Amino acid sequence: MFSSRRVGFCLGVAISIVAFCALVIAQQTPLRSITYKLSMSRPVSHLFEVAIEIELPDELKDKRVELQMPKWSPGRYAVFDFAKNVQEFRAVAGICPPQAQCKMSPRPVRRVDDQTWEVDPQSSSSLTINYKVFGNDLSGTFSQLDERHANYNGGSIYMYVVDHKPDPVKLVIDPPRGWKIINGRMQRPGQTEWQFANWDIMIDTPTEIAPDWTVDEFQVDGKKYHVMVHSFGPEGGKRPALVRDIEKIVRAETAMWGPPEFDEYTFLIHFAADDESGDGMEHLTSTQIIESGALGEPGVYDGALDTVAHEFFHVWNVKRLRPFELGPWDFTRDLATRGLFIAEGFTNYYGHLMSRRAGLWDDARFLRRESRTISSIENAPGSRLMSAEESSLSAPFLDDAPHAQKTNLENTSISYYPKGELIAMVLDLLIRGRSDSKHSLDDVMREMYDEFYVKSSNNSYYLRGRGYQPEDLQRVASKVVGMDFQNFFDRYVRSTETLPYDEAFAVVGLRVNKVQLKEPFNAGMSVQFDDPRAPMIESVENDSPAETAGLQSGDQIMQLAGRPPGKDDWLQTLARFKTGQSVPITVKRNRRTIKTSLVLGEPERFEYRIEELTGATPEQKRMRGAWLNGK
C-alpha cells in the first residue's frame, strides 16, 4: 500500500530528486512494530539506556536489520556524528514482556560503518536491541542526563531502523522515581507512553524529565500553551511576568499568521546558570530554549524573550513552511539547501519585529537592533564574498560547527541569520513602498504558507504539504505585489551587492546613516583575554595591518608598544598612534619570539544607524506606523 503510493509520486517529479525517490522506492514492507524504551537507571553516569524492540514481518526474518545513528539533527546543520557517544550495542532474539525475567539468545552484531550497526535475526520474528548513549550537554541538539534532570533531543539518542524511518513508532519512558516527564505531545499528566506517526516526528519531540520543573499555562484563540521552566539559579520572582510576556509574543505572531494548526504547544525553557549553555531550537509543537544565566540575573529575562519570539515564529516559518530539502532528511550526510536565509534569516527579522508589535520593545529599540545587524553585515569582509544563498549552502561549516582544521571563514563567510534578516527587512519595506502600503512581506509569507503547506498535496510521509525553493519566494512576492522581483533576488540574494537601504528606508521616512566607528581601530585583529596574562590573537582580517605585519591567529601578544596589552587598554594604546605610524609588537608563536611592527592604515569600520529622514512626510510616518504595528 505504501510503496505504490510513493512510486506514483516519484514518477511525476523532476530528475533532481531521482536519488531521493530511489531511496523511497527501496522502502521495505513496514515492520510489524517498532518500540523505543528509554530508561536512565544511573543519572550520574550520563548514560541514557535505549532498548529498541522490533517485530519483523515473515519476509524480513532472514534479512539483516540495520540501525543507524543520525550524523546530525534538524535545525542545526553541522555534522556532529552522534554515533561517537554510543556504547555497548547488543542484540537478542525476542521481546521480553514488561516485568518478566527472560533468558534471550544473542544475535550477531556487526559494525558496518561509523554510524551503522547490523543485526542478523537468524529467522527470529522479533529482536531487542540495547545500547547506551552518553549525554552531558544541555542544548537544542545534544542531550543531558545528570543528577538534576534528563533533557534529550531525539536525534542524538534514538537510532532509526534503516529503510523504516516512515514506519509508526511507539515510545515508552521509564523515569527515575519522583521525576516527571514533559514534552510537546502530552495528552495527559503522568503520561509515559507515546505513539508517533514516524521516527522523524518522535525526534521532533524533545523531552524533559526531572523532579522540580514548573509549568504555567495560558490560552490564545482556544489553543493551550504550556511554559515549562527548569531553573538552575535564582528566578528573582520573574517567572509570572515572563509567562505574561511570552503570551504577548504568541498573540502578536498569531495575529500575523492566524491561529496555528496545533491544539497545544509547549515552551521547554532552561535557565542553566552555567555561563555556557545557550540555545533555541524549533519543533512542530514545542521549542527548547536554554539561557546560560539565571532568570533573576540582569539581561537574562530579555534574552529569553528574544529567543521565544524567534523560536515561536518557526512554528510557521521552517517547521511547516519549509525549504524543499528540510524533511524528510537524509541523515547519512550533511544537508544542502539554499533556503536557510529565508528559514532562519526571515525568522530573525520577524522575531525582532514581533517583539516590537507585542509591545515589549519600543520603536527606538527595534531600530537600534536592526542598526546593529546592518553594522555587523556591512563591516564583515565576508559580505563581499558570500551571497545569502551560498551562506545557506555553507551552513554545515557555519552552524556551531567544530573545526579541527584552521579556517579563513572569519574573512570569507557571512551568516545567513543576519544577512537573511536584512534581506527580509529591505524586501518588506520595498513591497510596502511599491504597493502603496497595500501589501507587505507578511502577505507574501502568508501566501507561501497557504500554497506550500495548507493547499499543497503531501510530497512525503513526514508532514503535510511540500517544500519550496528560493525561486518560489521570488515568484510569490512578484505575484502578491504585481511587480517582478527577479532583479532584487539576482542582486541581493544570489550575489553580494549591498542592499538598497536608502530606497527601502525612505518608504517609512527613515535613512541609514554611516558614521565612523567610535571605538578605536583594532588594526585588523581581534584579541581574546581568556587568560589575562597571555592575550591571544583570535582572528586576523585579510589585507589589514595585522596581516601585513605577519601576525596570525593563535599568536600570544607579549608586548604592544613596549608593554603587555590589557583587556581594557590595548585599543587605547593603538589609538595613541596616527595613520602611517609603526607600532612595535612582540608575539610568541610556539617556542619562537617574533618582533614586528603594525603600520596603521586608515580605519575602515563604520557604524550604521537607522535615523529619521529629514523632512519625512506624514504619509511616510503613517507607513512606518503600519510597518511597526502590523496594520
Ligand SMILES: [Zn+2]
Ligand atoms: Zn531540566
Ligand SMILES: [Zn+2]
Ligand atoms: Zn531559528
